[in-house]
Amino acid sequence: MLTPQQASDLAGLSSPEADTADKIGPRCEWDQPGGGLFTISFITVGGGGLSGTYQSHAELPMPYFEPVDVNGYPGVFADQVDRRSYGACGLSVGVRDDVLLKVFSGFERDSPHYGDPCPVVKKAAEMAITTMEGGA
Template sequence: MRRATVANVLVVAALVVGCTSTSAGEPLPGDTLVPGSTAPDSHDAPRVDEPLDAARYLNDPCAVLGREQLAGFGVVGPGQADTGSTLADTVGPQCFWQTSPEENSTIGVGFVVRDQVGLATLYALRDEQAYFEETTVGDYPAVFHSYADQRADGICNISVGISNTLFFRTSEYGDTDATRSCARAKNVAEAVVTTLRKGAS
């Protein structure tokens, strides 16, 4: 039985979104402009008609899941926020929680603020992903995806568009199989949407 560490999950998080480097003045893939337009190309990413406000969680990403929600995932301690690392500065703030030894996993939530074009960032890179499977979470567009397919090893990631400029990613890193790891990642995403909706009400 392995025990996931936050360091391991940070490496996985880097693989999830990918860190694209460009020279000065070159746009990142998600920033591609339609010829003759000043608006970013959506790359056929679904639009978000009812955006959710996540501003309050960008400085405190661990607050996006409440105590009862975390207990449902077997979390027994506080989350570990990452708001100042190179990865957080490049991609966005995130938080990771260790579950009980019986559950033996780490769950993570990260807000991807890098490109300010929402899921278009991922759709621009879909052909580079090892898997890219569209779905929805609480009526919001979502995608299971990663550059490396490690689902059979208990690692699964899903990203959810909550506005046309912002999405969040949830991850499961545990001692489980592909079906259960993706189900847990999606359940965490659903819990995040629930929290964001309550904040909007």
């Protein structure tokens, strides 16, 4: 979902593990230096796209829920637990009515992105969309 150069430039990510057989949708996962985790996935089963994320928030409000535009696609930073100050950030982007592009960071304390991970997560989503649209 990211080229090797994009992943390296973004956050020093290398050696992704792809899982195209995951039952909820394909996913790429990178182990970060120091033990952190970074994932980009498509949710194609059971979530109802971005409207499902909004519905979940309406039923059980999430501690952080911030709508954002990602390359012209609607998205939202959201999670059941606000761990942004601890290197974690989740972003869901509605790339189709029934498909979500999800990006998640779990940066370790020694990462330069630990205290502010969401800009890196958004940049990864932008890069992934550009790559998939054939613009990279």
